[in-house]
Amino acid sequence: MTRVTEKSLKTDRMILNFGPQHPSTHGTLRIIMELDGETVTKATPEIGYLHSGFEKLGEDLDFNQYITITDRMNYLSPLCNNVAYALAAEKLMELEVSKRTEYIRVLMCELSRIADHLLSVGMLAVDLGALTAFLYGFRVREDIYDLFEIATGTRLTTSYTLVGGLMRDIPEGFDKAVLKVLDEVNEVANDIETLLNKNRIWHDRTKNIGIISKEDAISYGISGPMARAAGLDWDIRVNEPYSSYEEFDFDVVIALNGDVFDRYLVRMEEIRQSIRICRQSLEKMPSGDVIVDPGLGYSLPPKDEVYNSIEGLIYHFEVTMPNRGMVPPVGEAYMPTESPNGELGFYIVSDGKRTPYRVRTRPPSLINYSIFSKLIEGHMLSDAPAILGSINIIAGELDR
Amino acid sequence: MNYDDIKSNVLTTKLESAINWGRKNSLWPMPFGTACCGIEFMAVLASRTDISRFGAEAIRFSPRQSDLLIVAGRISIKMMPVLIRIYEQMPEPKWVISMGACASSGGVFDTYSVIQGIDQFIPVDVYVPGCPPRPEGVVESLMKIQNLIDKEKLSDYALSSSK
Amino acid sequence: MLLEQTLSQMKERFPDIVLDMTEFAGEQILHVKSQHILTVLTALKADGYNFLADLTAIDNLTLGGYERFAVAYHLLCHKTAERLTVKAYVPEEKASLPSVESLWKTADWQEREVFDLFGIIFEGHPNLIRIMNPDDYEGHPLRKDYPRLGRKERDNFPVIERGIQKKKRPE
Numbered sequence: 001m002t003r004v005t006e007k008s009l010k011t012d013r014m015i016l017n018f019g020p021q022h023p024s025t026h027g028t029l030r031i032i033m034e035l036d037g038e039t040v041t042k043a044t045p046e047i048g049y050l051h052s053g054f055e056k057l058g059e060d061l062d063f064n065q066y067i068t069i070t071d072r073m074n075y076l077s078p079l080c081n082n083v084a085y086a087l088a089a090e091k092l093m094e095l096e097v098s099k100r101t102e103y104i105r106v107l108m109c110e111l112s113r114i115a116d117h118l119l120s121v122g123m124l125a126v127d128l129g130a131l132t133a134f135l136y137g138f139r140v141r142e143d144i145y146d147l148f149e150i151a152t153g154t155r156l157t158t159s160y161t162l163v164g165g166l167m168r169d170i171p172e173g174f175d176k177a178v179l180k181v182l183d184e185v186n187e188v189a190n191d192i193e194t195l196l197n198k199n200r201i202w203h204d205r206t207k208n209i210g211i212i213s214k215e216d217a218i219s220y221g222i223s224g225p226m227a228r229a230a231g232l233d234w235d236i237r238v239n240e241p242y243s244s245y246e247e248f249d250f251d252v253v254i255a256l257n258g259d260v261f262d263r264y265l266v267r268m269e270e271i272r273q274s275i276r277i278c279r280q281s282l283e284k285m286p287s288g289d290v291i292v293d294p295g296l297g298y299s300l301p302p303k304d305e306v307y308n309s310i311e312g313l314i315y316h317f318e319v320t321m322p323n324r325g326m327v328p329p330v331g332e333a334y335m336p337t338e339s340p341n342g343e344l345g346f347y348i349v350s351d352g353k354r355t356p357y358r359v360r361t362r363p364p365s366l367i368n369y370s371i372f373s374k375l376i377e378g379h380m381l382s383d384a385p386a387i388l389g390s391i392n393i394i395a396g397e398l399d400r
Numbered sequence: 401m402n403y404d405d406i407k408s409n410v411l412t413t414k415l416e417s418a419i420n421w422g423r424k425n426s427l428w429p430m431p432f433g434t435a436c437c438g439i440e441f442m443a444v445l446a447s448r449t450d451i452s453r454f455g456a457e458a459i460r461f462s463p464r465q466s467d468l469l470i471v472a473g474r475i476s477i478k479m480m481p482v483l484i485r486i487y488e489q490m491p492e493p494k495w496v497i498s499m500g501a502c503a504s505s506g507g508v509f510d511t512y513s514v515i516q517g518i519d520q521f522i523p524v525d526v527y528v529p530g531c532p533p534r535p536e537g538v539v540e541s542l543m544k545i546q547n548l549i550d551k552e553k554l555s556d557y558a559l560s561s562s563k
Numbered sequence: 564m565l566l567e568q569t570l571s572q573m574k575e576r577f578p579d580i581v582l583d584m585t586e587f588a589g590e591q592i593l594h595v596k597s598q599h600i601l602t603v604l605t606a607l608k609a610d611g612y613n614f615l616a617d618l619t620a621i622d623n624l625t626l627g628g629y630e631r632f633a634v635a636y637h638l639l640c641h642k643t644a645e646r647l648t649v650k651a652y653v654p655e656e657k658a659s660l661p662s663v664e665s666l667w668k669t670a671d672w673q674e675r676e677v678f679d680l681f682g683i684i685f686e687g688h689p690n691l692i693r694i695m696n697p698d699d700y701e702g703h704p705l706r707k708d709y710p711r712l713g714r715k716e717r718d719n720f721p722v723i724e725r726g727i728q729k730k731k732r733p734e
Contacts, residue, residue: 019482020479020482021432021461021482021486022461023461027433027434027435027438028434028479047694047695048476048478048693048694048695048696048697049434049476049478049479049482050434050435050473050474050476050479051476051478051513051695051696052474052476052509052511052513052514053509053511053512053513053514053704053711055680055705056511056512056704056705056711057508057509057511057711059711060711068508069508071436072435072436072508075435075436075439076439091588091589092588094588119439134446135446135447138442138443138446138447139446139447139448141443142443142446142448145443155440155532155534156436156439156440156532157436157531157532216668218613218614218641219667219668219669220667220668220669221614221615221616221667221668221669232641234641239644240644331587331588332587332588332592332648333587333588333590334590334617334637334646334648336616336646343616345616345617345637347617347619347635347637349621349626351625351626357621357625357626358621358622360617360619362616362617362637366672366673366676367669367672367673370668370669370671370672371668395434395435396435396436399476399695477696477697477716477717478696478697480720481720484720484721484723487723488723492726510711510712511711511712511713512704512709512710512711512712512713512714512716512717513696513704513713513716513717514717515717515720516717520718520720520722521720521721521722521723522723523723523724523725
């Protein structure tokens with residue numbers, strides 16, 4: 001029997017396909033990893049498994065119809081996408097919306113932010129084996145879905161905003177329902193933190209994993225909770241406020257290490273700040289209309305005017321018929337907003353016709369995901385779900 | 401041991417009914433969730449609408465160990481070969497639910513890269529409309545699959561050599 | 564203010580690269596020729612615009628403009644919270660321009676996406692392959708002369724029959 005030496009063992013890197021169909025890839029992602037034992041030496045992500053041609057569709061649908069498509073991009077917080085697109089279109093057409101519209105939009109955005117963060121923390125926990133946090137989060141998310149159903153009509157694909165305002169006003173009794181749900185969210189956030197914050201297994205699996213430095217965050221274009229966990233003090237709601245955010249009083253949450261544990265802590269604390277903003281928005285809600293004057297030619301009038309008066313009918317036809325429609329100015333506008341994932345911006349180029357010439361979404365998921373191959377190098381295979389869960393990749397926004 | 405004891409402890413039935421009863425009350429779904437319908441499917445699994453009442457809570461993401469494929473979400477041209485391979489890897493008997501408008505017919509996305517309905521390429525048993533369907537709709541589709549299984553006969557699964 | 568200062572010097576510093584400076588909806592847009600985009604962006608990054616928010620392209624076939632394609636860069640300065648858009652015009656016959664991946668690593672995937680959807684080549688990019696469409700896809704979908712319904716790629720898959728004969732029974 002010959003002795004086995006280092007030279008006679010032919011060792012090579014193993015190539016593992018973390019395939020597009022896998023329980024812990026959130027959606028359809030594929031990563032081709034080269035492993036040396038259990039350590040990852042190189043990871044190449046491959047995306048595009050959900051590419052649906054959103055931007056090509058944007059050239060055929062008019063401004064109000066495209067809002068239904070923006071729901072399907074970041075499907076964990078669809079109201080944030082609706083608000084972002086409506087703001088971009090209003091910036092292009094230089095429309096001023098009423099204060100009540102802005103306050104309701106802030107309220108809906110913050111409720112969506114709570115829903116998104118609860119699910120993203122839940123999925124991170126499920127990938128690492130802690131199923132309870134996911135179930136707690138989903139139970140209170142169903143209550144938030146009930147609120148969306150009262151206000152907009154559906155649970156998930158809401159299409160609530162219009163260019164120039166909102167589809168309909170919030171009904172009576174909505175504020176009491178919201179306050180009740182906010183108390184429950186606070187309880188659930190406390191429960192999740194009790195389970196996970198001082199948990200030895202959680203600490204071992206998430207501390208010092210996937211550390212992003214501040215310079216890397218700026219170079220890779222990272223924004224949102226991932227960048228704030230790395231120490232970058234940038235929140236568009238505070239630095240470039242839109243839709244009356246400057247009238248609300250809340251804190252920007254920053255952590256210093258930039259690892260997976262910090263990203264989890266930033267998201268949990270942002271849930272609490274969102275609860276603060278929702279409460280302030282309900283207390284200070286002004287009264288008024290929720291749609292811009294239809295006589296300007298940009299917005300759909302409310303339905304009871306359309307059915308009961310001739311001016312409402314005429315304005316409705318002026319905006320929706322194929323050979324008429326809105327006449328936006330020729331130009332372009334880029335509107336950045338703070339979505340739960342980062343900087344979500346819509347870049348609309350218009351040539352004066354009723355459909356936009358080019359609609360581009362600046363996808364925070366895609367840009368945040370590009371740092372993954374650098375983060376996983378040197379870590380072990382089982383750290384890959386932890387890092388993926390902390391980036392919060394949403395495949396609809398990644399591939400559009 | 402008298403007749404009353406036997407009558408209260410022994411049940412007679414047909415073999416087909418017993419097999420169908422076993423199959424329909426322990427369906428093991430394989431969720432192929434790609435997009436927004438995947439989130440509504442997660443809501444079906446969670447505590448308010450609960451699929452485990454029907455015996456279907458064992459979600460195994462491995463096709464070799466499941467018998468119900470739930471395609472939830474839009475399928476793009478890059479993902480279709482993956483779906484075909486997963487369908488072929490599942491052992492018989494298998495059923496397919498096409499959840500949502502995008503899987504059934506392409507949905508809102510009539511573009512160059514979305515398959516306009518998976519039933520062009522894969523046999524589908526139940527379609528669930530909605531964008532996304534309510535969780536109660538998915539539960540009803542599961543009940544329809546259970547009805548379909550109830551009506552099956554053993555001669556359906558006869559081998560082709562017996563012809 | 565950084566923005567006014569930078570823009571007022573742009574024409575003197577790069578006289579034959581800057582084509583125009585326009586303003587729309589409160590934002591400033593700088594139009595440049597595309598061969599020397601790397602010098603312009605290096606200078607802007609040194610001035611203070613340290614964050615590349617977005618990189619995309621527009622096909623000007625029916626809109627009109629200096630050339631067929633325009634590649635738009637959205638820059639942000641974190642210190643003064645000011646944004647600037649730079650548009651580089653690329654002709655159709657020689658659709659290529661230098662890559663800015665050496666300045667910002669985020670340009671890596673976004674330039675791959677522009678290459679996949681528009682067909683514009685970025686010189687100096689480390690790995691310019693398709694990102695959204697399959698590798699054997701032909702054509703560049705987001706160009707204005709490509710049909711929205713595609714060219715039959717979505718119908719080309721094998722049809723799988725049921726393995727077991729199941730008879731249709733009435734409900």
